[in-house]
Amino acid sequence: MSTNYRVIGTRPIRHDGADKVTGRALYGADINLAGMLHGYVLRSPHAHAIIKRIDTAKARALDGVKAVVTAADFPVTPDRIVDLGEGETPLSCIRGNVLASGKVLYRGHAVAAVAAINTHIAEEAVKLIEVEYEVLPAVLTAPEAMAEGASILHDTLKTKELGEQTGRVSNVAEHFRHTMGDVAKGFADATVIVERTFDTATVHQGYIEPHNATALWNNDGRVHVWCSTQGSFVVRDTIACVLDLPVSQVKVTPMEIGGGFGGKIPVYLEPVAALLSKMSGRPVKIVMSRKDVFEGSGPTPGSHTRVKMGVNAEGKITAAEATLAFEAGAYPGAMVGPAAMTVFAAYDVANVTIDGYDVVVNKPSTAAYRAPGAPNAAFATEQVVDEIAEKLGMDPIDLRLKNAAKEGTRRADGPKFRKIGCVEVLQAMKASEHYRSELGGPNRGRGVAVGFWFNVGLPSSVTISVNADGTVNLVEGSTDIGGTRTSIAMQAAEVLGITAEQVRPTVVDTDSVGFTGVTGGSRTTFATGMAAYEAAQDVVRQMKERAAKIWETTADAVALDAGVFSHEGKQFTFAELAEKLGSTGGPVVGRGAVNPRGAGGSFAGVVVDVEVDPETGKTTILRFTSVQDAGKAIHPSYVEGQMQGGSVQGIGWALNEEYYMNTEGTMTNSSLLDYRMPTALDLPMIETIIVEVPNPSHPFGVRGVGEANIVPPTPAIANALYRALGGGVRLTRLPMNPPAVMRAVWSKAN
Amino acid sequence: MKWFDYAAPASLAEALQLRAAHPQALLLAGGTDLLVQMKNGRRQPDVVIDIKKVPELNALSIDAAGALTLGAAVACHRVYQDAAVRKHWPALAETAEIIGGIQIQGRASIGGNLCNAAPSADSVPLLIAMGGTCRIAGPAGERPLAVEDFCIAPGRNALAAGEMLVSLHIPAPAAHSGVHYLRFIPRNEMDIAVVGVGAQVVLNNGNFQSARIALASVAPTPLFVRAAGDGLAGKPVNEESIQAAAEAAAAAATPITDMRGTAEYRRHLCGVLTLRALEAAIRQAKGSH
Known part of the structure; x- marks a missing residue:
């Protein structure tokens, strides 16, 4: 080569x-077809309720309304397992999320939709739909949903326990375990053991362009859909499944996309627009509002994680243990699988046990978000590793280098790494001008972390x-x-x-x-x-x-x-x-x-300097360096752009972003004003260092670069904050927003 | 959004007539609050009266006594680009510059910020600290009202049926005085005050002659903490007096916990920001003549 x-x-x-x-x-919202109608979706005001009755008569009678759709309008087919690129899912769950049937499982769950001659009439008509709900208690976090006597979302969901079907109905869809070596012996060999629990809030990908779909169900039975999607063929196949059509009857035109980050893989509006078009005989366009995007599309899971790691006097990690409980949202499929596969991926550890729990809660059905699951897991592991380094009096990069995964290192979930760049990324971090620079000034701290993503x-x-x-x-x-x-x-x-x-x-x-x-x-x-x-x-x-x-x-x-x-x-x-x-x-x-195998996994690292205002708890990111193994950077500007984008999303996740839910399960900050993603004014220039350890399975050595960069920012910032606050108190819950930092300051003072 | 009629009166008399004829009508200045509320269904007016064409509502002038008249529809960008405002009321210019982003500032008015009566309104604690008054016109004629009495509940103001805010009046700055508005937001721009503090001080030979302090986002309305300011009168300008005023301000606050901050945290911030706002106002007063 x-x-x-x-x-x-x-x-x-x-x-x-x-x-x-x-x-x-041209984006999806730019589509304007002759005779086109506008759709509006009725969404559940409750986080958990039985739908007793839906009466659409008054909506249908409103002048200008051309069609009304509910889940009753879906074709009736037996449930089956389908794989639409996001893993195996029961068709009933996909349909149920598109339009609720029998129950609503989260605030914002789509219940019905109207097509009318303009959006305003459609919106008014939606208000005329009468839905009788029997409100049920809502469960909003994984520990709550797993507790004895918790309100049950699905009476058909039976827990799979270590590969066996238990027949027991609960909110835990699955408990799995990866294990290798002898963990008890590993901890017995350790001289330093650190164990902590960590929580991360539900966060949204925050793509600027809302979901949209325009559908024309033509007179020849062919369905044409224009939409904003990360995968036109996934949309085609999902519509075909949901509406029971051959894939050849559906054509999907992907419009330009204003961001996705994983959140524009699932299908929400497309089958609804298609059904409304079938009923009305006219093309129908539906565009989500920002509130709809927050409440009705798929954020990334909140999580509750316990990590325990032991290290011997030489700084070799002897054992590692993790328990990860992830909130899937309304339907099973929290990204706890990849979280478990990445939680210790950066380290060569012989004795490992990892338990994962996929837990349904009354929040929107979660979707992928840039290295889905891995940032939640790294927030835990990378803080524990940092604490161990401090206890050993070792440089945190040296400790990581001493234990870094290499070609041939086996992960607890089975695979052995082929050629990877974990060591090279850590070496680049250590050699960086940033890491060698003086921090300068009081209330400042520097943190580092690494992260991994597989790529596909x-x-x-x-x-x-x-x-x-x-x-x-x-x-x-x-x-x-x-x-x-x-x-x-x-x-x-x-x-x-x-x-x-x-x-x-x-x-x-x-x-x-x-x-x-x-x-x-x-x-x-x-x-x-x-x-x-x-x-x-x-x-x-x-x-x-x-x-x-x-x-x-x-x-x-x-x-x-x-x-x-x-x-x-x-x-x-x-x-x-x-x-x-x-x-x-x-x-x-x-x-x-x-259909290539041999996607090259990518490691990424962060060096970050922060300054804290100890009177307000506000964190300023002073300097931020993202390091990533690109394999081979085809277009270095776009690689740097990915690294900067992932870093910025990680900074938002670390400092302010969260679904702020009230006790009834309503997100009270469902606007970009109060959701508080960082703006350009909140960020330094994100510095980048591209590492190139070629992927032998690609003709030019390419590894994917879109995701690993979002994994290390949250723990790196947590580690920096720990030092900025003078040590002694760790922030183990995301977001680490100003009130949380103040609580840490106060807890130190007491 | 529901259908509505739109009217754009060219005189104050015409605006008042429309207001009397349409009791459910809402007034539109910049629309940066109103349109959002109409889109999310919180307000559903049958008529929207656009007041931007009324001359009195577009006035930005200084009278012979050096007081500022600010028409209720004057957009923020006019406030902060006005040389006289920047010179004599720099805190007003600075505050107009942090409300929303540049597009918002092109439309949003200080008068609208007050009429919207949000507890978090950035300009209101400042207007109160500066001793601002409202000129209100209505069917029974005109009346003045102190800014601190204008907001009566979240989203509700003291305007009676048929009344409207015409302009705001800010007295000329006193000798050896300083004014500052400070807010805390988790981001650096484009955010709602978790706590805001407006402070004005007048100094006299190393002592406070008077002080006015007002808070945002810690009560159902922007909160004038008169006692905290009055307590400074006659006291020496030192850390102890300032700290006492900050504690008094924090004690007067009745914050809630919501997505923008906890009650405990907000009360703490009241003290920190009052102290910092007073210090900035004092610096300005010491530099002024």
Whole structure:
């Protein structure tokens, strides 16, 4: 593998840049079709209630209303387990979350929807729908839901205990365990043991663009949906499942996306808009309000975690134990699985036990959020490791280096790491100018932490057509969230020996490209990039055949170097040969379709300096450095952008963000004013250090970079706060907002 | 949002006539509170009366005695871009500059901030500290009202049926006086005060001549803590007096726990911010002539 790249590692201007900066890019809310109706969703005012009766007659009678839908309008099919890219889920749960049936399980749960000639009439009509509820007690946290006598969400949910079905109805969907070695012996060998419990609040991904969907159920029975999604094929397949249609009857056009971070993988509005369109015979558009987004889409789980770690006098971790109870929200599927797989992933420990609990609570059904589960787990582990380093009097990076996972290290959940960059990330943190700089000033503290995310493969398809002017059109199905049109085009350009600008990438609908998985799991530059690589190789193969035909030789005798085809002193540039395709056999179209294994896991680290106002409890982030193993940074600017974005979301998660719930289960801060994501004024410039430990399973060495960067910020900030407060008191609950910091200050004073 | 009629009177008389004719009507200045409340259904007016075209509500002038008249619809950006306001009432300019973001400041008015009667309104503790008065016009003529008496409950003000706020009046700054507004927000901008404190001091030979302190977000209305300020009169300007005033302010607060902060934390902040606001006002007073 040559590393003397011409395109890879450069920073060309993104292909969608002009449309984005001029406001011409089309998002879902921009869709406006002839005769289009506007939908509005009725949402539950209760966190937990039985639906006794729904009467829509008055809403239907309102002038301007064209259709009203409830769960009773779904096709009746037997329940079954479906896998739509987010793991195995009962179809009844997916349908139940789209429109509540029998019970509402969280405040904001969709109950019914109206389509009318404008939004205002639809909104008024929704108020005319009469729903009779029998309100039940709500359970809002994992410990509450797990307690004896807790109010039960699903009377059909039976606990799976260590792989066995117990038949016992509870709010615990599953309890699983990973174990290896002898934990009791490991702790017996330890000279220092630290054990603490940690809690994290429910937080939202906070994408700026609300969910939206427009659907047209055409007269031929074909359904066309335009929406904001991370995965058009997932939307297609989900609609097909929910509405009991063959996938070929559904076409999904992914519009530009204003952020997703995992939260735009699930489907909420699309089947509702489709049913309303079927009933009214007209296209129907539904757009969520910000309040709907907070209350009715999927945040990331709140969690309750216990971590215990032991270390011997030499600083070798001898045992580690974790119990993770995660709030799935209304339906099973909290991201406790990946949390358990990442909780000790950065460390080589022989004796480990990890218990995970997937617990349903009366909050919105949770969705993925950037390395889902891993930040919750790291908030616990990385603080315990920090405390151990302090007790041993060791530098916290040295302690981590001494125990760092490497190629061959086995995780408690089974797999052995292949080539990874944990050590290299830690070394880069230690060598950074930031880590070696003076902190300066009172009430300041520095913290470090590391984190891991697996990344995934999944299918991707790409076609490349050669134009007569020597450019190519690249067709793909991956929603472009982080600049992937360009990072994919660059991989094709590298193979073809042309520039990134000479590749024109387009993201198309589900009828126009082969199956492509979600833009998620940091997979797009890796997997769709690999499909582009394959498609470009296919183009090269065909182009060589054309050159061979002209030069009357064989294709394997034709060389391609730096965009020039040659054979025995004769040569064509890529453009010269492209011009001759018509006369040598017709168009050249390359195809790449992959389902790669070998996604390279990524480690990330943070060095952060904070200053605390000990009178108000306000934390200022003075300096923040994000370090991440990218494998190979195809477009370094976009890698840095991912690192900065994940860091900022981590800072928000650490300091202020939370679903502030009242005792009835209503989120009282469901606006961007009170949800308090950080703004540019709350942040320093996020410094970045890209580490490159190539992934041997990708032609250019790519690892995904979208997620690992959000894992270490919360514990790094907690560790920095610990020192800024002069030691002695740890913040073990997120968010570490000013009142929480003040409580810590007061607890020290007492 | 429900249908509503819209009217844009060009004179105060016309505005008052419309107000009398439509008792359910609501007044629109910048609309930065009203439109949000209409969208979320909290307010459903049948008529919206846009008062931005009424000359008296757009006045920004200084009279012969050096007092400021601020029309009720004057947007924040006019306040903080006005050279005379920046010179004589710098705290007013600074406060107008922290209400919302720049787009909000292009529309939102100080008068609207007062009429909305939110306990957290940033400008209200400052107006109270500065000894501001309201000019109110109604069917029975005009009346003045001290700013501290204007807000009567969360979201409710002292305007009677048919009345409207025309303008605010701020006295000329006294010699050796200083004014400061300070709020605590978890973020650095675009946030609602967890606690806000407005403080005005007048100094005389190393002593306080007078002081006025008002608080935001710690009571059902912006809270004038008269006793905390009065207690400073005649006292020497030192840490002990300031600390006593801060404690008195904190003791007068009746905060609640909500998503913006706990009661305990807010009460604590009252003391911290009162102290800091007084110190800033004193610094300004010492620098003024």
